[in-house]
Amino acid sequence: MTSPRRPAHIAMFSIAAHGHVNPSLEVIRELVARGHRVSYAIPASFADTVARTGATPVVYTSTLPTEPDAWGTEFIDQITPFLDDAIQALPQLAAAFEGDEPDLVLHDITSYPANVLARRWGVPAISLSPNLVAWEGYEEEVAASAFAELKASERGQAYYARFRTWLEGNGIADDPDRFVGRPRRGLVLIPRALQPNADRVDTTVHTFVGACQGDRSDQGHWQRPAGAEGKKVVLVSLGSAFTKQPAFYRACIDAFKDLPDWHVVLQIGRFTDEADLGEIPADVEVHRWVPQLDILGQADAFITHAGAGGCQEGLATATPMVAVPQAVDQFGNADMLVALGVGRHVPMDRADAATLREAVLALAADPEVAARAEAVRKDMAAEGGTRRAADLIEAELR
Secondary structure, eight states: OOSSSSSOOOEEESSOOOOHHHHHHHHHHHHHHTTTTEEEEEEEGGHHHTTTTTOOOEEEEOOOOOOOGGSSSSSSHHHHHHHHHHHHHHHHHHHHTTTOSSSSSEEEETTHHHHHHHHHHHHHOOEEESOOOTTTTTTIIIIIIHHHHHHSSHHHHHHHHHHHHHHHTTTOOHHHHHHHOOOEEEOOOOGGGGSSGGGSSTTTEEOOOOOOOOGGGGGOOOOOOOOOOTTTEEEOHHHHHHTTOOOHHHHHHHHHHHHEEEEEEEETTTSOOOOGGGOOOTTTTEEOOOOOHHHHHTTTTTEEEHHHHHHHHHHHHOOEEEEESTTTTTTHHHHHHHHSEEEOOOGGGOOOOOHHHHHHHHHHOOOOHHHHHHHEEEEEEEHHHHHOOOOOHHHHHO
């Protein structure tokens, strides 16, 4: 595709979460490289990350919880903060862009104000989805039963009434569920292989562009430490949010401590102290954060929470995965890895040392797993990634 005749002003909107920001970064970097001016609305904690793409951070104050324990345990507790945040963020964002309205809006699936503003400004909006999207029949097959209890409850009814009032106050007559789950146009930043019922996704709305990973050199590089030459490597990571799991990390250590041919790279995040893990064997290295994609390019197995970002990085590097999901879409992702024949699903309450060890060793030793992983990797590479995403965004500008 050819670029539009003039550079455009593009606005991206997201929340302060690695799993929602990271998938978009290479697309933003590519758009900037093509001469477009990109404003990226984001809370301050991710402003530097955004600025490194060449985009201009538009910092707003968010009320979304930053600690995992603050999200509550019921479904209503986990969706209400997004509406609360949208209502208070909308005036901030409207004021930030007043007099400098964009030609096109890009938005994460959690950024409700972005769609409101796009309609107010009369410009196209494109959803950049970091995980699965709804297929034809999704509402009847999944949402109806999943949301039935919520919609029958007093808190659920109050939530929907408040959401409708907010939409109507902004001139939008959409049902809240369609407003959130059915964008006008969407780019799906995961491989089609991870999408349930992919053959029933409306391709006039959604385009799967696959992983948009790009150059991650700014995240650093990993090298095998002395003594680990020739050993197999397993990376363990539960992402950035659900990482307060010292017992699980200890189980991962115990799973490999007596296997001299394996080296473990253990990422524990910011909610677990290394001191809580006990004695650390020589063949285990512990970090709060690691350059995950760089390690996966050298790894033989990946123990993951099965977030969309981690799954697609594992698929992009043809790394067999043991999925230990923690929340939301991760359970479905884990099952998709099993269906693809490239992973095992181990529930958290069964993730002891023996189970984890057996799962990793079986996957790493199976040539059929390796063949399937390589086939998925090739299919992903053909989806186009960053350049195709940027081409499709520029097409909307025309």
